[in-house]
Amino acid sequence: MENKAHAIAAGIFVALLSALVLGLAAWLTRQTGVRDPYEISTRTTVSGLQEQAPVRFRGVDVGKVTRIGFDPRSTGAVLVRMEIDRETPLTRETYATLGYQGVTGLAFIQLSDDGKPAPRLEPGGATPPRIPLRADLLSRLEDQGEVILARVDEATRRVNSLLDDDNQKRIAGALEEIGRAAQGTRKLVAHMDATVTRRLDPALDQFSATLRDAQGAVARIDGAADRFDQTVQRLNAKGGPLDRVGEAGDALAQGLDTFGTSTLPRLNRAADDTRHTVRSLHRAVDDLTGNPQMLIYGEGPQRPGPGEPGFTAPGGRP
Secondary structure, three states, X not given: OHHHHHHHHHHHHHHHHHHHHHHHHHHHOOOOOOEEEEEEEEOOOOOOOOOOOEEEEOOEEEEEEEEEEEOOOOOOOEEEEEEEEOOOOOEOXXXXXXXXXXXXXXXXXXXXXXXOOOOEOOOOOOOOOEOOEOOOHHHHHHHOHHXXXXXXXXXXXXXXXXXXXXXXXXXXXXXXXXXXXXXXXXXXXXXXXXXXXXXXXXXXXXXXXXXXXXXXXXHHHHHHHHHHHHHHHHXXXXXXXXXXXXXXXXXXXXXXXXXXXXXXXXXXXXXXXXXXXXXXXXXXXXXXXXXXXXXXXXXXXXXXXXXOOOOOOOOOOO
16 A cells, blocks of 8 residues: 555656656747748758758847748759748848758758848748748858869879979979079179179278268368358347448438438529529520620610711700
């Protein structure tokens, strides 16, 4: 009886623990928001992708894969059905790629875009919106594998043809020529070194002496420039030659001003009086030349003399 009670208690405990685990799993896997269906139709291999695989937008979990099958509208294409949170910023430029989790080989859907402004990809309708799937790096390498192998094979053949016996002999001859050229270069360098030692070093010594003489000349020029500056300062000093020349110029200007305002008008009046006197003298000379008797009889009409018509003796009648 006691063993039966223990068995019943153990069964109840196991049932409660199982219910608790299931409830915890349901709580952890519950959906906290509204999700909309989207689809991917591609002819690219989706190895490693399984249902319930996560869907991520730039690394953030935004949904999961709900179904993987074939596209009835495109023969040979794989159709992947997804449920994505409605708050996910999907646009018409959004694309999907396959990402892989570590070394497990399990794949997931990685959503991204080019960052350009684009209209939002609205969910709804009879057919879920489709997001294009771009090939990842491994898929592109797989597609280009044959081309890469063909080019590697062609490069290998060219290298083999380049390294055949005849070309090896030519390469060896070229290396010998390069060695002889290197020896000639070393001899030329030694000759140039000797030439520099014998000829350029004395020239450099002479140039150094010339440079020192030039430096001395520059120093003398600097001294002359300093003396010239001192002379200029003395000339420009207050009370110096330039200042005295300026004062003399001012005095001369003042004298010219006085001459123009007082002396020159008097000279003009004197000149006018002289011209008037000369004109009067000229008229007097002309009158004297035409009538010399005016020196005796004076100016006015001359009275007739004896024997001249109209002569009248003094005190008599005409």
